[in-house]
Amino acid sequence: MSITLKATVRTDLGKGASRRLRREAGMIPAIMFGGAKNKKPVSLTLEHKAVFKASESTEFYSSVVTIDVDGKEESVILKDMQRHPAKQEIMHVDFQRVTKSNPISILVPIKFLNETTCPAVKIGGGRISHQLKEVVVTCLAADIPEFVAIDMENVEIGQIVHLSDIDLPKGVQIKSLTTGAKNDTPVASIAAKKGAK
Numbered sequence: 469m470s471i472t473l474k475a476t477v478r479t480d481l482g483k484g485a486s487r488r489l490r491r492e493a494g495m496i497p498a499i500m501f502g503g504a505k506n507k508k509p510v511s512l513t514l515e516h517k518a519v520f521k522a523s524e525s526t527e528f529y530s531s532v533v534t535i536d537v538d539g540k541e542e543s544v545i546l547k548d549m550q551r552h553p554a555k556q557e558i559m560h561v562d563f564q565r566v567t568k569s570n571p572i573s574i575l576v577p578i579k580f581l582n583e584t585t586c587p588a589v590k591i592g593g594g595r596i597s598h599q600l601k602e603v604v605v606t607c608l609a610a611d612i613p614e615f616v617a618i619d620m621e622n623v624e625i626g627q628i629v630h631l632s633d634i635d636l637p638k639g640v641q642i643k644s645l646t647t648g649a650k651n652d653t654p655v656a657s658i659a660a661k662k663g664a665k
Contacts, residue, residue, distance in 0.1 A: 470527075471527060472536055475514045475537050475538075494517065496561065497561075498514050499561075500537075500564075502564040503565030512563075526577065530576045542565055544564060545572055568610065570608075571606050572612075578602060578618060578634065579616070580618055581619045588624050589620075592661075593661040594625040594660060599655055600655045600656075603634070603642055605640050605642055605643060607639050608639060613637050618656065626658070627658060628657045630654055631655055634655070
């Protein structure tokens with residue numbers, strides 16, 4: 469499933485204009501930036517209802533989205549989304565253009581495999597806890613994985629699984645690991661059941 473959002477270029481800028489947009493028209497302000505070096509940021513207007521519906525899908529956060537700007541399509545990823553602190557309302561969205569040749573950083577889910585069948589749980593009665601459920605990866609737009617996986621099959625009670633244990637597809641790196649082993653944070657662990665020695 470691919471997500472396409474219709475947008476128009478916004479010329480009425482500033483906080484007052486953004487408030488009017490949200491209040492009167494059911495629209496939200498957005499910005500699209502990045503891409504080729506000579507491309508300038510563009511202020512956009514999107515329909516709140518369409519963006520809110522898209523925001524309910526995990527794909528909105530971890531895949532390339534198409535923005536139809538007055539009939540011209542741009543490939544983007546979501547970089548930031550500001551929500552109202554009290555209402556179910558999106559206030560502003562930031563999109564980053566993607567190109568075929570520029571690596572991008574994007575948040576993807578972590579999928580845990582063989583959790584119910586691993587001996588530490590099935591036989592040992594251990595309990596799995598997740599420290600992370602998603603991770604920022606760096607790759608080309610064409611290589612964005614739907615998820616990254618950790619196989620829990622051979623993880624033992626008391627063992628901690630780290631970012632470096634994640635199975636990565638070709639061309640995909642975990643962003644925090646590119647800055648050194650000190651950032652190899654825990655992702656999951658299996659603890660002994662309560663009362664077990």
